[in-house]
Amino acid sequence: MKLSNRYNKANILTSIVVLIITGIIYYVVIHFILTEKLDRDLAVEENEINQYVNTYHKLPLPANYLDQQISYKTLNGINPEREFLNTIYFNPKERESEPGRSLVTIVHLDGKTIAVTITKSRVESENLIRIILLITLGITVVLLLSLLLINRFVLNRLWRPFYSILNRMKAFEVARMDTIEQEPTKIDEFNELNKSVNAMAERVRQDYKELKSFTDNASHEMMTPLAVINSKLDSLLQTESFTEQQGALLEDIYHATGKLSRLHQSLLLLAKIENNLIPDFQQLELKEMVAVKARQFQELLEKNKLTLTADLSPVKVTMSRYLADILLNNLFSNAVRHNITGGHIFIKLDQRSLSISNSGKARQIQTKIFDRFSKAVDSDGMGLGLAITKQICNLYGFRIDYQEKNGAHTFTVYFNVELSS
Amino acid sequence: MKILVIEDEQALLESILAYFMGEGNICEHASDFVAADEKISLYSYDCILLDLGLPGGEGLALLTKLKQLKKRDGVLIISARHSLDDKLMGLDLGADDYLVKPFHLSELKARVSAIIRRKNFDGNNEILFNEITVDVSAMKITVKGKQVILTKKEFDLLVYFLSNRNKVVTKNAMAEHLWGDEMDLSDDFDFIYTHVKNLRKKLIEAGSADYLRSVYGIGYKFGEV
Incomplete structure (x- = not known):
């Protein structure tokens, strides 16, 4: 996992949790405050009704106005407590049921006990809470987005020197004697x-x-x-x-x-x-060289009763003739040495690659086949041939590959690394 | 042949001298730059064997000197430096051939013989051995005046034997001579046997004496019976 991803994850998770908790607290507190305010309004209304009753000795008209309803009910015997409660009432203006907050209180008039229910609409406060909630959510989203963006762009830019140093380290080859360049940074x-x-x-x-x-x-x-x-x-x-x-x-x-x-x-x-001390570059006709090499190995092929099949097309490569000769020598020697009596060798040369395939014992070959001094247990070679071959390929940007399939061992040299993959 | 061996490694020098002595060869030697410089200035040789790393100076400087003196001595560089640059520079400066240490004495002898043949008989490049005549430049072989047809390998082998007559030549050295030392087939020189056998058969059929002898399974010797 990338550092920035890890950081992003922690950052965003924390932000989300904190924002959710803040949102909940916000909601509860505002809800509480608004309910308090409604209750206070209801109490003021109650007070007014009480004063009216005390002054005029009659009840004010049950009026429906401004999201407020007052209703009376004569009680017989039962003495309910004064209480606040959430109700649903019918708003005739809007012609729909709305959530409301009611205060049920008792008024004593002419020896009668009358329950007064004052109801106020809660719609506005609900709306307010909703708006506040939406704003909070909006802020949360914007905050998260900006966090993401910051992480994406700023962090990436901040880390750029690090990655460029990393790339240079990857490209560093001790044999090439080059330096890892300074990446200018203020950090x-x-x-x-x-x-x-x-x-x-x-x-x-x-x-x-x-x-x-x-x-x-x-x-x-x-x-x-x-x-x-x-x-x-x-x-x-x-x-x-x-x-x-x-x-x-x-x-x-x-x-x-x-x-x-x-x-x-x-x-x-x-x-x-x-150390790249063999500078003699020239354009070589590889087909010709392979043919000459095949002739050179004629005696050995005959001795081991090997049949050689070649499918060669004209290919020009630019490299040292000396090294090209060694490369072919090693591949041929290898194909002869690890062959079986009466086996075969197949050579194919085209614009892309040169491949030499030989019959041989089916065996598990270690991945270290191109390492120095790595060789088969029963091989009498030195174990350097393929290491040299690999080095030559590296020098000219070729890629060499080894494959074993049903006892056919194939070495392929791709002349152009880009085309090979 | 008059040969000058310039080599600072005493043991190697002795071996070379011992190998080249006889058959009317005159061998002189120098072990450092000053002695070599003196000999080169004073005398002429058919061939000079020149080691590049010498006490007191760089062997390549001797080549320049030879050129200045307008001498026609053949020069064979023997060097521990297996460097293409050295080789090219040496050949550029007028050396005739370049041999890298370690080498087989038989190879050294064959190369020196080739140089001397080229120097002394411009164009008319012949080796004579009893009833056998080899025209190296025309690649023609006659036994008692009758032409023998040999393959390229057999021909090379015969010239190699004739340059090393009366010496034991190892199969290893023969293989390296015929196929080059890069071939790296380590131990397997049995296929040389086929060529030697064919060469011998053809020569005998043409009426030559049987000059080839196998020695301890290590190699062969070509010489007077």
């Missing part, structure tokens, strides 16, 4: 956030740089002894007085050295791609 919190983020990025970058230069140096330093081992092995081999067993040992050593130098070269290559 202290955001300035502080900006500063902290930048400081953190700087620290990360520094650490990364150190690590990278360490890797670079280590690789270079490793190269020389490796070259020496290799050359000494070659020299040793020339002395040629080995037993079969020694020969086998030598082969193993060759094996391991070969693997080590390839590993080493792959790591260097990865570092170079990451």
